[in-house]
Amino acid sequence: xxxxxxxxxxxxxxxxxxxxxxxxxxxxxxxxxxxxxxxxxxxxxxxxxxxxxxxxxxxxxxxxxxxxxxxxxxxxxxxxxxxxxxxxxxxxxxxxxxxxxxxxxxxxxxxxxxxxxxxxxxxxxxxxxxxxxxxxxxxxxxxxxxxxxxxxxxxxxxxxxxxxxxxxxxxxxxxxxxxxxxxxxxxxxxxxxxxxxxxxxxxxxxxxxxxxxxxxxxxxxxxxxxxxxxxxxxx
Numbered sequence: 698x699x700x701x702x703x704x705x706x707x708x709x710x711x712x713x714x715x716x717x718x719x720x721x722x723x724x725x726x727x728x729x730x731x732x733x734x735x736x737x738x739x740x741x742x743x744x745x746x747x748x749x750x751x752x753x754x755x756x757x758x759x760x761x762x763x764x765x766x767x768x769x770x771x772x773x774x775x776x777x778x779x780x781x782x783x784x785x786x787x788x789x790x791x792x793x794x795x796x797x798x799x800x801x802x803x804x805x806x807x808x809x810x811x812x813x814x815x816x817x818x819x820x821x822x823x824x825x826x827x828x829x830x831x832x833x834x835x836x837x838x839x840x841x842x843x844x845x846x847x848x849x850x851x852x853x854x855x856x857x858x859x860x861x862x863x864x865x866x867x868x869x870x871x872x873x874x875x876x877x878x879x880x881x882x883x884x885x886x887x888x889x890x891x892x893x894x895x896x897x898x899x900x901x902x903x904x905x906x907x908x909x910x911x912x913x914x915x916x917x918x919x920x921x922x923x924x925x926x927x928x929x930x931x932x
Contacts, residue, residue, distance in 0.1 A: 702843070702861050703735040704868055706918065707768040709746035712760040712790060727921040729760075729790050732870050733772055734861060738841050739780025743859050743870045744920060748793025748823045758790075765794035783846065785872025785920060786853045787813040789820045799828020804840060806848060807833040809855025837908075845912070849874040849905050858909075866915030874903075878924035881917060885926075 709729045719725045734741040746768075747760045769775060782803040784792050787810070795803060810833055813824045834857070838846050845860040852873045859870040875881040884902040888910075891899055909917075917926040 701864055702868075704861065704870075704918070705733040705735075705772050706923075707731040707733055707746075707765075707772070708763055709744075709765060709768055709794075710760060710762040712747060712758040715757060727876075728923055729762075730918075730920050730923070731765075731768070731794075732859075732918065733769070733774065734844070734859075734870075736841050736844060740774060740778050741781050741783060741841070741844065741859075742779045742798075743783050744785060744791045744872065745782060745794030745798065746790075748789040748795075748820050750789050750820050754789070754820075760790070762793070765797060781840070783840075783857075783859050784809075785849075785858065785870075785874070786856045787819050787824060788853070788873075789823055791872070791920065792819070792823050795823055795829070796826040799826065800830055802830050802832045804832045804834055804846060806855035806857050807835050809853060809857070812853070812855060847905065847908055849903070849909075851903055860909070860912050860914075862912065867912045869909060869912070869914045869917040871917050872920045874905075875919065877922045878917070878919055878926040881919070881926050 709731050711726050711728050714725045714727055716722055716724050729747050731744040731746060746765050747762050766776060776797055779798060779801055782798055782801050784805050787805060810831055813819050834846050836848055840846055843862040846857050847860050849856050849858045856874060858872055858874050861868045884906060887900040887902040888906050
């Protein structure tokens with residue numbers, strides 16, 4: 698049975714990735730995007746913004762934050778209205794608003810939470826805080842009717858994406874599975890070339906693209922890129 702789930706992108710600020718991490722001569726400004734999903738069983742929040750970090754990290758990334766409450770208010774929503782949180786992973790620029798949502802279930806991959814709790818990974822205060830309520834997921838799971846968590850490791854071992862199966866097609870909230878829509882598109886083309894039997898050498902692609910293809914996505918949205926991927930034959 699299909700679903701109609703409105704998806705709203707939330708602008709939660711930006712950070713400045715230094716040239717040492719961009720692979721080029723210049724720093725790069727990257728947005729911090731979260732997504733609000735209206736589901737029949739309640740509002741789902743995918744990622745929660747940039748958390749406060751130590752002075753060294755602050756100086757390194759120079760973040761500019763937009764309060765989660767303000768971003769939600771622009772959509773006519775309050776923190777109390779959120780029924781469930783899904784984090785693609787637990788780096789500080791994706792789970793920064795989690796402590797504002799104590800008592801709400803936070804869905805993460807079990808390996809991601811274990812890695813975060815080992816330390817030297819993220820901001821510890823953003824992981825275990827008063828009211829922190831984790832629902833650990835192992836692999837793939839349908840967490841609401843038409844809402845699937847799909848592991849998309851690479852950026853971190855426990856990275857996951859959210860797949861929304863709707864009446865008019867599937868939307869994937871890919872988080873940081875790829876930094877840019879163009880990178881996702883490039884790997885999709887590499888997959889197509891491989892499936893079509895193109896002669897090697899060909900660039901590799903991440904194995905989980907095969908699983909995402911099963912859902913036949915019509916749109917893929919990202920955490921650090923405002924661009925949206927759509928299949929080339931979409932109209």
